[in-house]
Amino acid sequence: MGRARRSTSDSPSVLLIGPYDPHCGEFTFLAPPLGVWRLAGVLEAAGIETKVFDPNCCREPPQRALERELLSGTWDIVGVSTTGMTLRFDLELAHIVRRVTPEAFIVAGGMEATFRPELMFELGPFDLIVLGEGERPLLDLVARRRAGQPLGGIAGTAERNKDGQIIRMPQRALSRDELRDAIYSTPYDKMPYSAYWERLESAYRIGALPSKAAREAHLAEIRSVRLITLNYCPMGCTFCSSTNFLHEAQGSVASLARLETDECLTMIERIVAAHPRVRTIIFQDDIFVFTQDRRILPLCDEIVAAKRSGRIPPHLQFISTNRIDAMTPQRLTAMKQAGFRVLGFGIENFSPRVLGEFNKGQIHRHIEPVLSVALASGMTPFLDLILSSPHSTLEDVGQTLREAYRWLRQGCEIGMYPYVIPFSGAALARDPKLLPQTYYAHQRVAGTDIAWEQPVKILPIDPIVTDAILRMESSFEAMLGPLEQQVAHLPSRLRSLLWILCSLPIMAERGQYIADESEVWSELYARLPTVRPAAAPIAAATA
Ligand code: B12
Numbered sequence: 001m002g003r004a005r006r007s008t009s010d011s012p013s014v015l016l017i018g019p020y021d022p023h024c025g026e027f028t029f030l031a032p033p034l035g036v037w038r039l040a041g042v043l044e045a046a047g048i049e050t051k052v053f054d055p056n057c058c059r060e061p062p063q064r065a066l067e068r069e070l071l072s073g074t075w076d077i078v079g080v081s082t083t084g085m086t087l088r089f090d091l092e093l094a095h096i097v098r099r100v101t102p103e104a105f106i107v108a109g110g111m112e113a114t115f116r117p118e119l120m121f122e123l124g125p126f127d128l129i130v131l132g133e134g135e136r137p138l139l140d141l142v143a144r145r146r147a148g149q150p151l152g153g154i155a156g157t158a159e160r161n162k163d164g165q166i167i168r169m170p171q172r173a174l175s176r177d178e179l180r181d182a183i184y185s186t187p188y189d190k191m192p193y194s195a196y197w198e199r200l201e202s203a204y205r206i207g208a209l210p211s212k213a214a215r216e217a218h219l220a221e222i223r224s225v226r227l228i229t230l231n232y233c234p235m236g237c238t239f240c241s242s243t244n245f246l247h248e249a250q251g252s253v254a255s256l257a258r259l260e261t262d263e264c265l266t267m268i269e270r271i272v273a274a275h276p277r278v279r280t281i282i283f284q285d286d287i288f289v290f291t292q293d294r295r296i297l298p299l300c301d302e303i304v305a306a307k308r309s310g311r312i313p314p315h316l317q318f319i320s321t322n323r324i325d326a327m328t329p330q331r332l333t334a335m336k337q338a339g340f341r342v343l344g345f346g347i348e349n350f351s352p353r354v355l356g357e358f359n360k361g362q363i364h365r366h367i368e369p370v371l372s373v374a375l376a377s378g379m380t381p382f383l384d385l386i387l388s389s390p391h392s393t394l395e396d397v398g399q400t401l402r403e404a405y406r407w408l409r410q411g412c413e414i415g416m417y418p419y420v421i422p423f424s425g426a427a428l429a430r431d432p433k434l435l436p437q438t439y440y441a442h443q444r445v446a447g448t449d450i451a452w453e454q455p456v457k458i459l460p461i462d463p464i465v466t467d468a469i470l471r472m473e474s475s476f477e478a479m480l481g482p483l484e485q486q487v488a489h490l491p492s493r494l495r496s497l498l499w500i501l502c503s504l505p506i507m508a509e510r511g512q513y514i515a516d517e518s519e520v521w522s523e524l525y526a527r528l529p530t531v532r533p534a535a536a537p538i539a540a541a542t543a
């Protein structure tokens, strides 16, 4: 985005701050924050000078970099993006904004702000909270500032009245055309993907990898650009917040929108033009293929044709997250031909009972056939798993661990989480019956004396299962420390093997056999040969 210049009443300037995660890349690849970049693109298209501050990609400590940025111009509006996982860090930045630029109008937006506006006012220095998609409320806010009009009553915001009460003004979700225009405005040419790639490449010590093939595989994974073609998700999984995001902002059931085939192609071409070194495009939609999907087959055909005609590079690959019950052999074949390399599936659990609790019981019968066909066709399924639910039994946990191990050995990648995290807005987080199962972390906002208790775990009701899960978690953390000293980055497949390894003695004590320990160690070494000489301290941590 352009440089800040002194604002006048008719040309406000806006600074947008992405969610701040000081443990960048700990869980997964980081990338430029798509939400604030899309907003910046929409504001710039409307002639509003806007800059993005990305705290995860600074040369100096982000706090100092932010102060410098704030002092480099006069900002009429500063927007802070929030998520549950990053909230304490997002708030730290918001308080810096208030201290350095006391006159700025500070707005919070994003997932956490949408579901918890009252918490934002309580903990943060905010003048206004944006609910849901930020495009319309921000444009309205700027227009009013330009016109010198009052800033109250904007649709899609929450404000605090004189009595301290929170007033919410709902907004309808973006229509299909509005969503398309917003996605088209995303300024990919300005988004610093190369800076992220360089950081990731050095973090992975790319040059040190043994074979060219392994290096290429890593590069394809790292040199990726994220594209979102859908606004959130209709599936209603009980642990998920995303599925309720638009409804929360609209105050009623919102309809979904997504790009058409030709619009997806337009975006792919733009991304390639903006970042010619890109190897993989990650479709970041919550779910990319629906059961009644009319887009996936024509899209794959169009991609194949575009590669053949040279419109997009033939080696370009794709990753997407999909519903497993939406996959058919025909779709899988078409996706493979188009260059889909990794298919994400929210499997969550292998126990039909737990899947029912998560409101996705219908996927169970599709797991085995779809994973088998996907693997046979040369694509890598990436399974997200949650080891336990509030009503899980030890058998459920055992079943999921055993199946996870089986699929890992067959070539799936797995991301594993021990319990449900009570994300604001998720059905399970709102269930009062689960309050006794909910555990809190004492969070502090650095640089302030603000602190609060944030819900962080929903543990199983059965105390035996909770005990097993918590012991696995502490064993996992004890093992992770020494491993991370030796390896630059620990991918999900290794983390999942560690979870399995940690579970073996704990589950065995309760009569649940998961796998042979020496075999699991061999699987771990096979994926991490360099760690072999230093295995002793790691083994000690599991004892
Ligand atoms: C892409 C993505 C990632 C990428 C992020 C890449 C990147 N830098 O963009 C990666 C893979 C790194 C990732 C990681 C994780 N993610 Co994630 N991720 C997503 C996903 C699928 C899409 C986000 C996105 O780009 N949306 C598209 C943009 C356009 O939408 P948006 O960000 O919501 O922004 C819009 C509005 O929110 C609003 N807005 C946003 N910010 C602001 C700021 C202001 C000032 C205003 C006015 C408005 C505003 O306007 C924007 C435009 O309309 C969401 C699900 C979802 N559908 O949102 C989950 C989601 C955000 N992730 C989630 C989680 C849990 C995680 C992880 C913790 C997973 C894990 N266990 O490892 C990690 C945490 C990483 C971290 N440190 O924060 C949760 C967050 C739950 C919560 N309530 O906070 C979500 C909601 C999924 C879910 N339902 O569980 N994630």
Ligand code: SF4
Pocket (backbone or CB within 6 Å): 233, 234, 235, 236, 237, 240, 241, 242, 243, 286, 287, 346
């Ligand atoms: S977990 Fe995935 S499929 Fe389920 S509601 Fe959330 S985004 Fe949709």
